[in-house]
Amino acid sequence: MHKIVFILGTRPEAIKCAPVINRMKEDKRFHAIVVSTGQHREMLDTTLAEFGIKPDIDLNVMQPQQTLSQVTHKIIAALTARLDDLAADAVVVHGDTASTLAGALAAFQHRIPVIHLEAGLRSGNISSPFPEEANRRLVSQITDLHLAPTTRSSANLIREGVCESRVKITGNTVVDALRWAAANAPTFDDNALVDLISDHRRIIVASAHRRESWGAPMREIAAALVEIARNDGVHIVVPLHKNLAVRDVMVPVLSGIPNITLVNPLPYRSFCRLMLRADIIISDSSGAEEEGPSLGKPTLVLRDITERPEAIEAGTAKLVGRNAARIVREAATLLRDPEEYRRMARPVDSYGDGNATGRVIDAINEFFGLEEMGTNDIRLANNTTPRQIDYSAVTIVPSSSSALVRYQPR
Numbered sequence: 001m002h003k004i005v006f007i008l009g010t011r012p013e014a015i016k017c018a019p020v021i022n023r024m025k026e027d028k029r030f031h032a033i034v035v036s037t038g039q040h041r042e043m044l045d046t047t048l049a050e051f052g053i054k055p056d057i058d059l060n061v062m063q064p065q066q067t068l069s070q071v072t073h074k075i076i077a078a079l080t081a082r083l084d085d086l087a088a089d090a091v092v093v094h095g096d097t098a099s100t101l102a103g104a105l106a107a108f109q110h111r112i113p114v115i116h117l118e119a120g121l122r123s124g125n126i127s128s129p130f131p132e133e134a135n136r137r138l139v140s141q142i143t144d145l146h147l148a149p150t151t152r153s154s155a156n157l158i159r160e161g162v163c164e165s166r167v168k169i170t171g172n173t174v175v176d177a178l179r180w181a182a183a184n185a186p187t188f189d190d191n192a193l194v195d196l197i198s199d200h201r202r203i204i205v206a207s208a209h210r211r212e213s214w215g216a217p218m219r220e221i222a223a224a225l226v227e228i229a230r231n232d233g234v235h236i237v238v239p240l241h242k243n244l245a246v247r248d249v250m251v252p253v254l255s256g257i258p259n260i261t262l263v264n265p266l267p268y269r270s271f272c273r274l275m276l277r278a279d280i281i282i283s284d285s286s287g288a289e290e291e292g293p294s295l296g297k298p299t300l301v302l303r304d305i306t307e308r309p310e311a312i313e314a315g316t317a318k319l320v321g322r323n324a325a326r327i328v329r330e331a332a333t334l335l336r337d338p339e340e341y342r343r344m345a346r347p348v349d350s351y352g353d354g355n356a357t358g359r360v361i362d363a364i365n366e367f368f369g370l371e372e373m374g375t376n377d378i379r380l381a382n383n384t385t386p387r388q389i390d391y392s393a394v395t396i397v398p399s400s401s402s403a404l405v406r407y408q409p410r
Helices: 011-025 041-050 068-086 098-109 132-140 151-159 173-183 216-228 244-254 268-277 286-295 310-314 324-336 338-344 356-367
Strands: 002-008 030-036 090-094 114-117 145-148 167-169 202-207 234-239 260-263 280-283 299-301 317-319 378-380 394-398 403-407
Touching (some): 002 098, 030 068, 041 268, 068 098, 090 098, 167 356, 173 268, 173 356, 216 244, 244 260, 268 286, 286 299, 286 310, 286 317, 299 324
Parallel strands (some): 002 030, 145 167, 202 280
16 A cells, blocks of 8 residues: 655645545555645635545644745645655645645655646746746656646646656546536525526626736726626626735725625635536636636636636637736627627536546556556557657547547648
8 A cells, every 4th residue: 555645735736636535545555645734724624624535634834924935934844844754655746836846845855756736737937827837847847747637738748858658648637526516516505695596697707816916907807897897787706815915906896886796715616606607707716717618618817828728729718818908898798799608608628527536546556556557548549659749739538438649640
């Protein structure tokens, strides 16, 4: 039995790691240990509880007004005191947060193999998103097994010189989590939302929290929502991030607008129910950027560049930046043009087919050499090696038994 330590600290990490943790806990080949850094204290605990997960270790490192450097340092210091005792065979980190970077560094310095879930995403701009893009790139330098969600993310890693045998394409576990949550979504228990099911207006779910949105861009987003809300046939629901950089801008501007509803962050399953009810999603959240298109909800992405271009290319999401006039214009198009709305309102599997968890488990199993890969492995058509492939022509094609990387020469 191999001991696998999951180090996570934010709500997105909890959502995307939860399917793997729960599957691994049922697998006698592995012993899964969950270490929480507490980076997103309340939202993290609530999300893990929804998936029936209780951390084995809680580092509880967060304090008000800490800098990124302080958070990273405290996580590494706390992990240093724990990792030797845990005797881990591998450490799994996810994505691009301070917990991810600190967890990977601590594991590397203890000579523990690093497994990076959702590896290989690249925006191409080291400062956007900040600090996530840098965190991803740094972690990739010390990762032993890269679990890439898409062929594009795999190609990014190989282009950067990562050994092809260390990269496995799995799909994104967010789709696995989303399907579970959507199937188990509760009725709305927030008094502000109970009438949504019978509300005949177009429902827009809007959110913003990214560091690059703070300040003037956040004010532009708020102004755009006020303008969109002038349409009496629209009801905008805004789940407000806990960060004061968000609330200090959004609350004064949006409070008291008749068809704008401000709510606290929702539990994950409730938020999935809200997305299912939505007609349009407007957000700078990476989760919404993946979840909206997966649910067939036209998604306006409040960013200038993205490390998740697959839905943009599929035409079900659109980069609109953080300029008020542009946001209003793009939202108005979706509200007034039925053909444009139908074009974007198509569920797509750009980020996965809901079977990523099995592929992740198989890839980790293969990494340890426990047995041959099962039916969820990633195979290359015609025995073509990755370096011979034009990755702009590669797609994941789901099938009942596996996901083939299919290459069609141009």
